[in-house]
Amino acid sequence: MTNAATVSEAAAGTQSIGRAAAILRFLAASPGHGTALGAVVSETGLSKPTSRRILLALIAAGLVEQDPVSRRYFLGPEACVLGSAAAHRFGLHRLAFEGVLRLARETGDAAFFQIRRNFFAVCLQREDGDYPLRSHVLAAGDRHPLGVGAAGIALVAALPEDDARAVLADNAEIIGARYPMLTRAMIDDTVAEARAKGYSLNRGLLFPGSWGLGMAVRGPHGRHDGCLSLAAVESRMQPEREAELAALLAGEVRRLEQRLREPIHNP
Amino acid sequence: MTNAATVSEAAAGTQSIGRAAAILRFLAASPGHGTALGAVVSETGLSKPTSRRILLALIAAGLVEQDPVSRRYFLGPEACVLGSAAAHRFGLHRLAFEGVLRLARETGDAAFFQIRRNFFAVCLQREDGDYPLRSHVLAAGDRHPLGVGAAGIALVAALPEDDARAVLADNAEIIGARYPMLTRAMIDDTVAEARAKGYSLNRGLLFPGSWGLGMAVRGPHGRHDGCLSLAAVESRMQPEREAELAALLAGEVRRLEQRLREPIHNP
DNA sequence: AAAGCATGATCCATATTGTGGATCGCAGTC
């Protein structure tokens, strides 16, 4: 019972549903040009016929589509509907949407909205600004363990000290395996810095030259933890601009938290 | 075996997935205060233990959440993630989002974005303006057969004549059963009017006093059919204001279609 | 307060359902 997810949530009942969900997650994380059957097979560890059967079922349900010529699989329109309805409930994303757009426009760099999901941060939205040098380390749908990346750091830093320690301990194994360039000391330092400054700064730890700046959004209920962040090439996050970006980010976070406090989200 | 979940897509393989999808659709269509197990059972026709087992599996997958005290079920955060990724692929909603907001703000009434899904129009987004008299006939997640409501009419009117006839014929049964107040003649008249005017006007056919105005959005590929629409009380859609609203709607539709033509949606 | 009712959670023997090794089919490539 060290960590769940990635190691499966086996257990209860109907497990084709769990498998289907895993496939959907994988499709969601894939870039725009679709996913091949083989990729699904090797990613999920399921057999080829099983993967295909599940995909067919998902297609019948409208949650997945298959391009008739390339034979690649995509998320389908029904997924769009689901997400839209869910977003309604999780008001955060709906409210954050415009803020992310504004951030991308005003800074010219890439802006993100991520939410916490178990021990991971999932990127729900990416918007690009018009500056031609862009970091493509993070895309919509990507999922990194808490503690990794600007958002992962900001989210950890926003937790009570004990919880933060627990989360990082739980994630240590995954991080060690998937991000060998990260040491626990680097993470702890960055978290400490984020606590002090009020925002996290990732100085190219994940990928050299790709810097990130993140600030957590805390809902009134404690849950609904989200994070706004920016990514840019190193030269665009030097101290003077860092301060400027942090101020913009702080402005959006404030606006968001204020709207979250308004009692009437769902008219 | 008369109907399963609105006619069913029975057939292929792994059918727990189809059932799960039906449950998800139902949850998506439910209002904000969650869904009781009993409602799921009676809606889907599944047995109580089966429904519960599927719900448990969906909970394990993060697609559903259960409120521990009320025992009601909601869409979970993972659904949000999925939808966000799918929306990326279906650029339409992403692009439409702001337009719907603007429409709601500028008109003061309720604005909607709907997409065509098989023979149905699904409401992906609803934004309310600040006018205190509002129509709550249509909510996000709702699904009406094509031919019903302002959007359903606009979408049919946007089809080639033959397809439109085919769709209406296919939907006649459902419409007859679920919307007894609608006659085929009324639908045909409204469609004809929409073809002539370039937008549809629903004069309270679904619900007395609740008027709607819709205009289809056609993507460059023919697919991606969406629809922007407005709903208001009857007094707010009299001829002079109707023209004004139609102009606003047309402006947003034009903007949207133009952005759809830009080749680079996914940077 | 106790009985009654409605709704959710759970058991467990049954058979329906999904499983995956092996096979076939189709492109693109050498």
Added chain:
DNA sequence: GACTGCGATCCACAATATGGATCATGCTTT
């Protein structure tokens, strides 16, 4: 023209989901 990689599909096997019946719980009734 044979090869290779990948997707689609068969089919005997057994693991899996199924649902009638039962128990648990919270809320209303008199």
